[in-house]
Amino acid sequence: MLNLMVEYSENQLDAVFQALADATRRGMLAHLGEGAHTVSSLAEPYDMSLAAASKHIKKLEAAGLVEREVVGRVHHCRLSPNALKYASDWLRDYERFWNARLDVLEGLLKAEDDTDRNKGG
Amino acid sequence: MLNLMVEYSENQLDAVFQALADATRRGMLAHLGEGAHTVSSLAEPYDMSLAAASKHIKKLEAAGLVEREVVGRVHHCRLSPNALKYASDWLRDYERFWNARLDVLEGLLKAEDDTDRNKGG
DNA sequence: TAATTATTAAACCAAATGGTTGACAATTAA
DNA sequence: TTAATTGTCAACCATTTGGTTTAATAATTA
Numbered sequence: 001m002l003n004l005m006v007e008y009s010e011n012q013l014d015a016v017f018q019a020l021a022d023a024t025r026r027g028m029l030a031h032l033g034e035g036a037h038t039v040s041s042l043a044e045p046y047d048m049s050l051a052a053a054s055k056h057i058k059k060l061e062a063a064g065l066v067e068r069e070v071v072g073r074v075h076h077c078r079l080s081p082n083a084l085k086y087a088s089d090w091l092r093d094y095e096r097f098w099n100a101r102l103d104v105l106e107g108l109l110k111a112e113d114d115t116d117r118n119k120g121g
Numbered sequence: 122m123l124n125l126m127v128e129y130s131e132n133q134l135d136a137v138f139q140a141l142a143d144a145t146r147r148g149m150l151a152h153l154g155e156g157a158h159t160v161s162s163l164a165e166p167y168d169m170s171l172a173a174a175s176k177h178i179k180k181l182e183a184a185g186l187v188e189r190e191v192v193g194r195v196h197h198c199r200l201s202p203n204a205l206k207y208a209s210d211w212l213r214d215y216e217r218f219w220n221a222r223l224d225v226l227e228g229l230l231k232a233e234d235d236t237d238r239n240k241g242g
Numbered sequence: 243t244a245a246t247t248a249t250t251a252a253a254c255c256a257a258a259t260g261g262t263t264g265a266c267a268a269t270t271a272a
Numbered sequence: 273t274t275a276a277t278t279g280t281c282a283a284c285c286a287t288t289t290g291g292t293t294t295a296a297t298a299a300t301t302a
Contacts, residue, residue, distance in 0.1 A: 010147075021138035039279060040279080056260085
């Protein structure tokens with residue numbers, strides 16, 4: 001039934017959605033939308049230790065949402081939108097699929113309603 | 122910088138992405154795409170207790186992805202695509218935002234490349 | 243009324259999560 | 273060389289997660 005749809009790796013979807021399920025990490029992604037940031041600059045807005053922020057970034061990296069380039073002692077992070085597209089495509093696929101089903105359902109309900117009206121009228 | 126974008130509730134995004142970050146729950150959503158299912162029928166494909174499946178369904182419900190109608194002793198679950206649209210819209214917003222930034226970056230890199238070619242040629 | 247069915251609730255467990263601190267390695271600056 | 277900066281690692285802690293099992297509850301059926 002889902003054979004029409006692209007196949008997605010469960011593990012990758014797990015990792016991406018899990019990474020997105022945290023406001024700190026979503027905030028970091030938003031900042032990375034402006035351009036590359038170092039680990040400390042990404043951590044700065046948050047009321048947590050650098051180590052904690054570093055863990056968040058590692059999780060974004062593991063999900064494929066962020067890439068890192070080490071220059072000297074500074075780690076530059078930038079967005080890597082492929083994984084994001086992955087999740088987005090999955091959602092879009094499901095939305096299309098479900099909306100189609102719901103349209104059918106809506107049509108059936110409307111038809112039923114019309115029948116009722118004719119009976120009652 | 123994100124002021125152009127719709128505002129999203131962090132809690133709702135947490136709940137939705139968290140709900141989507143599990144293959145069992147994504148599978149249940151896929152089955153619900155076919156139409157309504159009872160709790161036991163949703164649980165049937167999975168190698169886990171009914172209680173465990175029931176917890177998954179509760180989480181989908183809490184995220185607003187699933188609605189439940191109790192008829193006698195059976196609980197009928199159906200898709201409620203609003204929350205899904207919520208997450209999908211968020212991703213789409215970010216994608217647009219990021220792609221715009223990346224297009225600029227790509228343009229800059231291309232321009233640089235052209236300069237190099239002129240220098241080198 | 244008693245048994246069966248559909249589902250949740252409660253108590254428990256192991257593993258994962260999100261945080262802390264302190265030590266460490268590497269790089270840069272004085 | 274010494275000191276400061278950038279970031280990770282390891283150990284630890286409390287809470288959440290995803291599962292179990294054993295009741296409990298509510299609705300049907302016999």
